[in-house]
Amino acid sequence: MTSDVPSMRATRTSDDARRLALVGALALAACSRGRPLTDAEAVARAESALAPFKAELARTLAGALARGPDDAIDACATRAPELARAASKDGVQLGRASDRRRNPGNTVPSWASSAVADLARAPRDGEHRVVPLPGGRAGYVETITVKAMCLTCHGEAVSAPIAARIAARYPDDAATGFREGDMRGVFWVELPPGR
């Protein structure tokens, strides 16, 4: 009889220990989860992460176009992904994506697909959406529209030499046939939680 008591106590103690461990794990999870950003914070952080990337991209494209479209295609192909990687730091990831993409690496991230579909309903350059992500993280997507200078490589009448150059690098290119003002794709950003 008496031998039951300590064993029951032992059981209770290990239950308590398990409960404590669970509470501790939950508390830790809550800490590492961080505070979800407000929409306004997410927009501000995404815009400041994107600003240097956009500026570099525009400078690279303009400089390369001045040297000729061949050079510009090479610059887009190599520099654009490099610039996106370089701008992805401090827990922030960013890039460009499109439903009609040239580079298969620029497929729309799955968390962004309904926001992108929403933006596509009435494309306006710079229009954006914030998407809450697991763990207190936030996603941001921003419309990129087609401007006149983009038509050289994304338009309806891409010259034969440029089309050939693009086809050689991107055999399943889906990024031509656009008109000025069309939605070309998005800038996307994934942001870490707030502290």
Ligand code: HEC
């Ligand atoms: C000289 C040709 C050229 C011009 C001009 C050009 N692009 Fe591109 N664009 C490319 C190439 C090549 C890629 C593929 C880059 C890569 O591999 O990431 C690309 C990719 C993109 C992507 C990423 C999604 C995808 O399809 O892979 C977007 C968005 C984009 N371009 C938008 C634009 C916009 C907006 C303009 C005008 C401001 C523009 N481009 C002008 C050649 C061009």
